[in-house]
Amino acid sequence: VIEKRDDSAGNxxxxxxxxxxxxxxxxxxxxxxxxxxxxxxxxxxxxPEKGAGAVNPRLFTFVGGKVGQWSVVSVKAxxxxxxxxxxxxxxxxxxxxxxxxxxxxxxxxxxxxxxxxTRDEKDRLIEKQAALGRPEATQMALIPIRKNAKWWALTxxxxxxxxxxxxxxxxxxxxxxxxxxxxxxxxxxxGDSELFDFLTLFDxxxxxxxxxxxxxxxxxxxxxxxxxxxxxxxxxxxxS
Amino acid sequence: VIEKRDDSAGNxxxxxxxxxxxxxxxxxxxxxxxxxxxxxxxxxxxxPEKGAGAVNPRLFTFVGGKVGQWSVVSVKAxxxxxxxxxxxxxxxxxxxxxxxxxxxxxxxxxxxxxxxxTRDEKDRLIEKQAALGRPEATQMALIPIRKNAKWWALTxxxxxxxxxxxxxxxxxxxxxxxxxxxxxxxxxxxGDSELFDFLTLFDxxxxxxxxxxxxxxxxxxxxxxxxxxxxxxxxxxxxS
Numbered sequence: 001v002i003e004k005r006d007d008s009a010g011n012x013x014x015x016x017x018x019x020x021x022x023x024x025x026x027x028x029x030x031x032x033x034x035x036x037x038x039x040x041x042x043x044x045x046x047x048p049e050k051g052a053g054a055v056n057p058r059l060f061t062f063v064g065g066k067v068g069q070w071s072v073v074s075v076k077a078x079x080x081x082x083x084x085x086x087x088x089x090x091x092x093x094x095x096x097x098x099x100x101x102x103x104x105x106x107x108x109x110x111x112x113x114x115x116x117x118t119r120d121e122k123d124r125l126i127e128k129q130a131a132l133g134r135p136e137a138t139q140m141a142l143i144p145i146r147k148n149a150k151w152w153a154l155t156x157x158x159x160x161x162x163x164x165x166x167x168x169x170x171x172x173x174x175x176x177x178x179x180x181x182x183x184x185x186x187x188x189x190x191g192d193s194e195l196f197d198f199l200t201l202f203d204x205x206x207x208x209x210x211x212x213x214x215x216x217x218x219x220x221x222x223x224x225x226x227x228x229x230x231x232x233x234x235x236x237x238x239x240s
Numbered sequence: 241v242i243e244k245r246d247d248s249a250g251n252x253x254x255x256x257x258x259x260x261x262x263x264x265x266x267x268x269x270x271x272x273x274x275x276x277x278x279x280x281x282x283x284x285x286x287x288p289e290k291g292a293g294a295v296n297p298r299l300f301t302f303v304g305g306k307v308g309q310w311s312v313v314s315v316k317a318x319x320x321x322x323x324x325x326x327x328x329x330x331x332x333x334x335x336x337x338x339x340x341x342x343x344x345x346x347x348x349x350x351x352x353x354x355x356x357x358t359r360d361e362k363d364r365l366i367e368k369q370a371a372l373g374r375p376e377a378t379q380m381a382l383i384p385i386r387k388n389a390k391w392w393a394l395t396x397x398x399x400x401x402x403x404x405x406x407x408x409x410x411x412x413x414x415x416x417x418x419x420x421x422x423x424x425x426x427x428x429x430x431g432d433s434e435l436f437d438f439l440t441l442f443d444x445x446x447x448x449x450x451x452x453x454x455x456x457x458x459x460x461x462x463x464x465x466x467x468x469x470x471x472x473x474x475x476x477x478x479x480s
Contacts, residue, residue, distance in 0.1 A: 054432065054433045055431065055432060055433060056429075056430060056431055056432055056433045056434075057433065058429075059431050095431060108431060110429045110430075110431070112428070112429050113392045113393075113394075114395055114396055115355070115396060116396055117395055117396060118395055118396065118397040119395045119397060119398055121395075122395045152353045153353075154353075155354055155357055155358055155359045155361075155362045156354055156355060156356050156357060156358065156396075156400070157358040157359060158359055160396070186429050188352070189296075189298075189350050189352050189426050189429040189430065190296065190350075190429065190430060190431045191295065191296055191299050191335060191348060191350070191430050191431055191432070192294065192295060192296055192431070193294045193295060193296045193297065194296075
């Protein structure tokens with residue numbers, strides 16, 4: 001049984017319960033979320049609008065270090081500089097204030113709205129895709145990518161043409177569904193300058209490992225990938 | 241003389257000098273930028289990759305309070321909840337750690353790549369537009385906007401069709417160039433949950449005030465605006 005789900009829109013899951021973003025933010029303030037972040041200077045006596053400064057509910061933090069549910073099999077630089085090797089990966093929902101003891105790096109990203117897919121493509125993806133976290137999906141890959149300045153200076157129609165008409169990004173991905181599940185995180189528009197523009201997290205069963213390798217090889221051979229200036233491929237297995 | 245400039249691509253201006261993002265980040269670390277942000281726990285003895293945690297060079301912070309170069313003429317709720325009225329607006333390049341004494345709110349956003357414009361539209365915009373900061377542009381407007389969940393669940397082709405084919409967003413904007421200059425900041429994918437999705441900053445000469453009012457009225461009457469669930473219109477004049 002495949003759980004059909006649309007993760008890619010990046011909508012706040014709380015919205016599905018009918019709870020508004022505003023209500024959530026007020027709750028976060030009540031729970032001390034804002035104070036913990038230290039964003040507002042409450043000592044000033046000001047009365048900032050409630051809610052600002054709470055963590056984006058679509059934020060995920062990936063901590064490479066000595067703890068976490070995922071054991072690191074390999075950390076390979078595909079294009080550009082490598083990332084330091086680590087023993088474990090901890091995938092945290094939300095923010096992490098400081099790198100924990102033994103941590104070597106921390107990557108952050110937010111799920112968001114689709115940037116390129118059309119309604120037709122989206123419907124086909126939703127029909128076929130699975131959500132992360134299936135019990136049999138014991139293999140994982142985290143692939144951080146940064147695209148070059150030339151890519152970001154392109155207009156929307158130019159990037160879309162490279163993404164799909166020339167590179168078949170969605171078409172390639174669709175071939176490997178539902179075996180390979182995927183969640184995309186955006187980093188480029190975070191308030192801090194991140195090392196990457198995207199973090200894509202994939203999970204799959206051991207029997208789909210070869211298929212996954214084929215998929216990334218296909219994508220890396222595309223026109224779109226000529227704009228990738230840094231890519232690291234981190235392979236993981238679930239700690240039983 | 242109009243200075244032609246492409247602010248909207250949101251590229252790091254440092255790249256224009258040939259200095260890479262990586263180099264900039266290393267410089268920022270050397271200057272204590274990361275330590276000041278307190279993002280990395282250097283006391284842990286870990287050796288995080290240099291650079292992560294530095295402020296995004298495309299980040300701007302808008303502080304409503306008692307200080308700043310811009311005097312607040314009015315703060316009007318157009319759709320949804322208002323923002324507290326303030327005396328001054330301070331426009332800060334980069335991050336602001338805490339709300340200053342007398343501050344009532346702080347809005348943040350990053351300039352970024354274009355989401356909808358085509359190459360043809362972009363070329364016409366670049367040909368005609370001016371950059372913010374002309375000496376005669378003593379009038380300013382800051383217009384924070386949040387779009388609803390329905391908008392963000394649309395696919396790229398659906399949002400584009402609403403944006404231009406149905407609402408003529410670029411076409412309307414072009415009519416008012418170069419009199420009205422504009423800089424768009426994105427907030428939705430920041431790590432903190434912001435009150436708005438976009439902050440648009442406009443400046444113009446007093447003689448263009450009527451034209452500016454006409455432009456926002458035209459935009460507010462479009463199909464696209466039916467997806468706006470919160471909009472505040474903040475008018476400002478430069479403090480001489």
